[in-house]
Amino acid sequence: MTAASIPASAACDYAEYLDGKTVAPQQGDYYLGPGGTPAEAPGRWIGNADALARTGATPGRVEALDLRALMAGRRPGEPESFLRVAGPNGTRAAGIDVTFSAPKSLSIAWALADPVQRREIEQAHHAAVERAVDYLRERVELSARWDPASRRSRPVRAAHLHTAEFLHTTARGVGASAPDPQIHSHVIITSAERDDGRLTAIRSRPLLRSAREGGAFYRAELAQQLRELGYEIVAAGQDGRYFRIAGISTEAEQAFSKRAAEVQQAARQFRADHGREPERGELRALALRTRSDKHPHTRHELDETWIATAAPHGLTRQHVAALRDGEPADAPDRTAGWRAAVELAVTAKRAVFDERELRTVALEQAAGYGLAPRAALASTDNLRAAGRVLDLADGQMTTALVREAETQIEMSFRTMSADASRHVSDRDREAGIAIVEQRLAAALSIEQRAAVASITGAGRAALLIGPAGTGKGVVIDAAAHSERAAGRDVYGVAVAGRTAQRLGESAPALASRVKTIDGFIASVEHGRTPLGENATVYVDEAGMADTNRLHRLTELVQERGGAIVAIGDPRQLPAIGAGGMFERLAGTVPTVELHEVHRASDPAELAAWSAMRDGNAETALDYYRAHGHVHLSDTRTEAAEQAAQAYDRLAAEHGHDRVALMSDASNIEIDHLNLRIQALRRARNELSNDRVAHPAGHHLHAGDRIIWTQPMAVPGAARVENGHRGQIVDIDQAAGGFVVALDGDGRQVTVASGRLDIVRLGYATHVVREQGATVRRSVVITGGWQTSQETAYVESTRATHGVDWHIARDDLDGDHDADRVSHLARRMSTSRAQTPSLASELIDHRRASGDPHQALHIERLAAAVAEPALDTMRDRTPGLEP
Structure with a gap:
């Protein structure tokens, strides 16, 4: 509709x-x-x-x-x-x-x-x-x-x-x-x-x-x-x-x-x-x-x-x-399957939801499970009566599945942080720091050394929080080298494969020991990766880890006796699914926070970054407007054209791998940007006439930048992760495939004709793919309804030498540009951070007379119904990568 x-x-x-x-x-x-x-x-x-x-x-x-x-x-x-x-x-x-x-x-x-x-x-x-x-x-x-x-x-x-x-x-x-x-x-x-x-x-x-x-x-x-x-x-x-x-x-x-x-x-x-x-x-x-x-x-x-x-x-x-x-006369009752589907779908994006979201999901799942719409709506009361959907004190709801997963994550972190069995001596710590300082040809700062000491302390769980550009990778590298000096095993994981690879690049101690969270869990469970009392798992961009994945990882590490260090910034992009646990854990277990930003040196720009992070976008935009970095066009199409032209000029000056073009809108806009930049390059004869047809309807040329949208196995070598970029260096027109030189190590891999659907043009990307990246310059098109405090902060902090904002007037309210920029500031100051259900107490209906769900929505019942259901939740986790 x-x-x-x-x-x-x-x-x-x-x-x-x-x-x-x-x-x-x-x-x-x-x-x-x-x-x-x-x-x-x-x-x-x-x-x-x-x-x-x-x-x-x-x-x-x-x-x-x-x-x-x-x-x-x-x-x-x-x-x-x-x-x-x-x-x-x-x-x-x-x-x-x-x-x-x-x-x-x-x-x-x-x-x-x-x-x-x-x-x-x-x-x-x-x-x-x-x-x-x-x-x-x-x-x-x-x-x-x-x-x-x-x-x-x-x-x-x-x-x-x-x-x-x-x-x-x-x-x-x-x-x-x-x-x-x-x-x-x-x-x-x-x-x-x-x-x-x-x-x-x-x-x-x-x-x-x-x-x-x-x-x-x-x-x-x-x-x-x-x-x-x-x-x-x-x-x-x-x-x-x-x-x-x-x-x-x-x-x-x-x-x-x-x-x-x-x-x-x-x-x-x-x-x-x-x-x-x-x-x-x-x-x-x-x-x-x-x-x-x-x-x-x-x-x-x-x-x-x-x-x-x-x-x-x-x-x-x-x-x-x-x-x-086609419909059997004696079709079986599928209400049980509908209930399970609703429980998973209603928290697919957030841990908490309201009445309308519950009704909507109930109706969406009804079509495929054979329920009439009115019957599905009536059955939502049964979910609440059975304690599978829980009422919260703030008027929102959650599911017993999510509530129990959050509770177990919190308990596991507290239990592990109190376990002093992990041991890294001062000597081992200094040895690890020395390796990193030699690599950098520079000394770690006082706060970075203190952070290394904190996250390699005696407890088995710790948090490292740091705004963008504070050198979290340096701290992780020193900590991992310290643990290796103590004879411990270290692993690095992240939700996204490319994020895990970046962790290995910024922390060479983990270089050959990084995986996605899904891949790491599968590898441990199948016996390919040893995880025991002598191992520490570093979780990068932990704020993007959804509750289900973080629960499964935490449970595994605790069971095997290992240690876990979660790293991230709660002010950057949140989990795509139900999340919010990283910020909740801060302070409940040993937590250290970095403050000194090393990515940029201009104090005024650093102040703008800080203002954006704190949700004071108006102050940040004052800086960018004063320096000519805010560009307004009448329409979104015109703003996209100006952004594409700006990126094209900067990429010609600095190289495509050193300039980021970001959008917080849809894949349709990103496709438009990619095709436009390809056309600009073709007009200058920068791309070869050798080409192959892409399933999306356009062509890929030798010289084009591409990005993987799914992992790709490479026989006898490390796989190419989702989010990795490279440049096409040779086209096999007869076979319909091509060879790509990967960014970073320059390794060349072949994309066969039958796998072209796992890559796309890679000049422009969604802001989600850029979290954790560092470039020289960045170009951003933003300002629509998708804009938030978190997207604006990530967009503003990717580049060491400045960001240009391209904005469409028709995305914003106001008769004058000053009014429109104020509207933009309000959008950039509105947080869309994930909130865990534990942020609100459950309603105890035993104290609410006359309630139809009396005595049902209490913590002990939530745990009772959730435990067997959690097994189903684990089995149905999408995207499990072996």
Whole structure:
């Protein structure tokens, strides 16, 4: 589900567009329209017919004049009679366009079905849309009422919504080629009726915030409708949030999306070549240039085109008709699997969550596990009653799985820190420090020596905290050399493979003994890596370690009698999954913090770094603006172009491996940046004409920079880790592969033609990949909703000689640049750090009279139900790397 506000100025055009889709071309219903799409069915009003009639509109089929009138806030047929008051600016918002899209597999089934089966699918979709809209009405405060006491408008739920649904069965036409089948409905919510009978505009923000929940309800209801028709439904997507029809392959889905993908790729290449988005006429020209010579003109030809597209994938009308017999009549109850999936998914990103997140996840998992949406929502109470979802005192929730994992991490660190069995003598410590000082040809600072002494102390657990650039790697190297001098084994681990490699580079004592956390655990459990009382494990960037991984590692080290040292900075990027334990552990076990920054020497810039770290971005931006390092463009596309040009100039001066180009936005933006820089280099003939086709639709040339997105095994040598970069030095056009010289040691490895999907262009990267890196200069595009205190701090501290910020005005509020920069400062000062559930006490319902979950949410019950479930959590950890 997506939602977009319709401004008053666009109401007429919007209504005409939707109504125009229902009008057949002059040749008649048999022919396709100018965009190659068929005429669609007329719109229909959904919701309470009496409430609609009170507005003066006619229930049933949507009449264009009725829709235009309601979007304008008027009573149909009475141009001077307004149904709702104008807003502060004197205009009336036209409404909200909520779009519900069916899974691609269902759209394919519809495209190949006979008329009867098509109507069944459409009716299932209609029912799901109508019930999802009603659910949003019940759940979301879409209206408002003036409160005289507080002199403020208070949000309230609507009694009724005035809603028109327009069913479209194809994607937007591209040129005159056959459109892809895509069942979706535009649902126009024009206004709401309160329980007192007054009509109001729709509050857009709460609806936009509830888009994920509403989409999940729609999919769960649609899946239920299809099961009742006999279709077998299977979970889809990496986290099972979506579903698909069994019997229609992903290859078929891709084939029916190929045309749109071709035009999207042509548009991406246009932006790469020109540094801007194509205009409407240019986009039309791209569509015409990439279309096939033959394109359908009639409905029959369109159906025949779809049948021909499906044939190579074994899909026929008969096959699709038989899909209605796919769901077994005696399908087993999968509620237990749904419960386990919800417990894992609801804390996939954070340790704590609210009621809406629990409802959303429950609905998302319902489609794949065969639960009707209302049944899934009711079952969330059972999760709480059974103590599997726990209420916290601050109003948030957590799961027993996460609560127990956090508790065990904390207990393990405290127990190990109190165990004085690890022994590193002063003599061994001085020997280790001497090795590092000889390598650096410089003495360690007083605080660095004190840090080495602290983390090699008698206890088996310690923390090292240091802001960016304080020389944590030097301290780790000296500590590891000290332990080796004492005859101990040392290992280095991190969440990401490239981070682990960087640990080995900054601390040569660990150089050949670094792994990912997953890889290290697997290696120990399979007997390939010895871990015993004589070993210490150094965990770099421990703040990025999610609770599950840190729990498994801590448990393993404690069981084997080893020691653990966690290193990081809680002000830098947090864990992607549930996390926050690194900061919580600080101070509860021996903890030492570094303060002296060595990466930069300008005191004013160091002050800006410190201000950014402390969440005082306004002070930091004052410094960067005064020195000409903040660059504003009107649009995000223009800001990206300026960032790409700046990086291109700096890379030519300093080398690509010494300049970082970072974004905190999506992979789409990073792809655009990479393709643009590649185009700039091609224009200067810096890249060879030898090239291979990449699965993403572009080409890789000899001379291109690439980055690995998955680990790659290398026979007889160390594997290439996720995040490692290099330069293509030779293309084997016959075989379709290439040779890459890796950054760092220059080792050359071959990427075979069948593995091209594990690399991508590597000029620009997400800020997450740059944590722990040090470069000479950096270029950043930021300022959108993803910007946070943590991303801004990491972005500001990667370079030894300065950072340039590229910002889009349309990402920020304000009429003047000073206002926009203030908005940017607020975003850069907003922390998105992970919070562990242990930061809040559990509610003890034994003291809460009248509570339906009385006596259930207590610490001892959490431990009781969590222990067996933790085994499941371990077994289902994604991304375990041997």
